[in-house]
Amino acid sequence: MDLNIDDILADLDRDTTAVDSSLYLSSEHDTTRFSEANGTPSNHEKHIAVNNITPESDYQMLITHWRNERMAPELLPYPHLLIGRLLQRLTNQIEHIENLSMGFLEEAAENDAKIPMLCMEAELERLKFVIRSYIRCRLHKIDKYSLYLRQLDQANDRTLSLTELLSPQEMVYHDKHSKILLKLFNNSVLRHMPPEMQAIDDTDGSINMIDQPDWSKFVFVLIKGAEPGEEDSEQVLNDDGKPCYSVTIPDLNEEVELAVGGIYVMRYNVISGLLRDGKAILV
Amino acid sequence: MYGDLGNKLIREAKRTQQLMSSSSPAQLPMYQEEMVRSILKEVAHLQRNAEYLKEQTESGKLFKCQYFVTMLCIERNKRCLLAYEKTRSDILDSIVWDNNGMEMLSSMGSTNHSSSNLSHPEQEYIMEYSQLISDMKTGDLVDIDLSGSLSPPSDVFIDVRVLKDAGEIQTEYGVFNLIKDSQFFVRQTDVERLIQQGYLQKL
Numbered sequence: 001m002d003l004n005i006d007d008i009l010a011d012l013d014r015d016t017t018a019v020d021s022s023l024y025l026s027s028e029h030d031t032t033r034f035s036e037a038n039g040t041p042s043n044h045e046k047h048i049a050v051n052n053i054t055p056e057s058d059y060q061m062l063i064t065h066w067r068n069e070r071m072a073p074e075l076l077p078y079p080h081l082l083i084g085r086l087l088q089r090l091t092n093q094i095e096h097i098e099n100l101s102m103g104f105l106e107e108a109a110e111n112d113a114k115i116p117m118l119c120m121e122a123e124l125e126r127l128k129f130v131i132r133s134y135i136r137c138r139l140h141k142i143d144k145y146s147l148y149l150r151q152l153d154q155a156n157d158r159t160l161s162l163t164e165l166l167s168p169q170e171m172v173y174h175d176k177h178s179k180i181l182l183k184l185f186n187n188s189v190l191r192h193m194p195p196e197m198q199a200i201d202d203t204d205g206s207i208n209m210i211d212q213p214d215w216s217k218f219v220f221v222l223i224k225g226a227e228p229g230e231e232d233s234e235q236v237l238n239d240d241g242k243p244c245y246s247v248t249i250p251d252l253n254e255e256v257e258l259a260v261g262g263i264y265v266m267r268y269n270v271i272s273g274l275l276r277d278g279k280a281i282l283v
Numbered sequence: 284m285y286g287d288l289g290n291k292l293i294r295e296a297k298r299t300q301q302l303m304s305s306s307s308p309a310q311l312p313m314y315q316e317e318m319v320r321s322i323l324k325e326v327a328h329l330q331r332n333a334e335y336l337k338e339q340t341e342s343g344k345l346f347k348c349q350y351f352v353t354m355l356c357i358e359r360n361k362r363c364l365l366a367y368e369k370t371r372s373d374i375l376d377s378i379v380w381d382n383n384g385m386e387m388l389s390s391m392g393s394t395n396h397s398s399s400n401l402s403h404p405e406q407e408y409i410m411e412y413s414q415l416i417s418d419m420k421t422g423d424l425v426d427i428d429l430s431g432s433l434s435p436p437s438d439v440f441i442d443v444r445v446l447k448d449a450g451e452i453q454t455e456y457g458v459f460n461l462i463k464d465s466q467f468f469v470r471q472t473d474v475e476r477l478i479q480q481g482y483l484q485k486l
Binding site: 087090091094118121122125126128129131132133135136143169172173176177180181183184185187188189190192193194197200207 | 327427
């Protein structure tokens, strides 16, 4: 008879990391040597990753946000904390690089390796590019849906307030840009219209002047499933025994099974719930 | 018929859109001042009609119907005018993002060749919008150059060739002496702005 001892082994693994972290408290230097000597640095890192937020996980999250934002038809909520952390790190890293390059100049050492500096700078450029692209994408959507966002702000029956949806700068941009755009329209067109036609957000006319996001746009979606180790109440097993989510397409009144790990072309409004919970990502 | 002029204006807007998507150096066509003015005249005319008809609406269904159609015509004209104006303002926005975010912000007249093609409110708008963009860049996001390149950085070093003679121009990261047809092997981030301004050509 085979005994499954995976859980006991996992327990033992956790014990070593506990020693690690206690050593970490007493003396930093010892810990690094300890973990290196035992060849278990990865274990140590993993332990920290569970408790804290690492730069790597933040970067992964940024990439996910960026992708989702670029593909989704609507404006997604702004990750205030994440961007705050990233910007802080960016500033620190720029300072760090500057200090290092100053050091190089002073020492003027012949055999100094240039590779680490180059890598750091290239990495910085890449991170800056992702954030820039992310923000520009959001600004584009803000321009497109500015009247719709304004209307959201005025309606009180919303779960998501505009301050959560937009960053402070984006709020300012949204306000000012719609103001100067309105001024342009007023000066060149609306001034000459009869009073009952001067509204820019007219909804009673023959056509609605407020552009809404196209909720039923088709998007490519990858079903990621919940974090490993977490139980998910929505998840059900399908006939093959694979975990999947069951969603309903409202206009067709049809149930669809979305297996974890699969890629689907789906209407946005069908999967927006899963997207918000981080169980699906757009690709 | 009423609304025909608006149709013409929309065709003009379509043409503008096509021009913009085909050629990269954005040269916005003339503002159709004449056409816009005649549409506005038509609107004023319709408005007078509407006022007259409104007084008569108590006296029968016929007037009510006439009033309704008049209002529809005005609305149609309004839609055409706004659509035209919006098309142009969208292009202006992209011009501001592409060119004016650079160091040349102060000397806007020289970078923007089409400033004479703009109507007066549009000139005001473009000034205010570039002001807004530069405000955005001095906020929290100061480390990220928002108007920078939107194509991902793939190479650290690139070869560039100087297209226009410009003397000693670069100041932020050290001085380059830009002599026409000379070639440099430089870090991409240093010369990105110069490429966008058209002094250098990437090889």
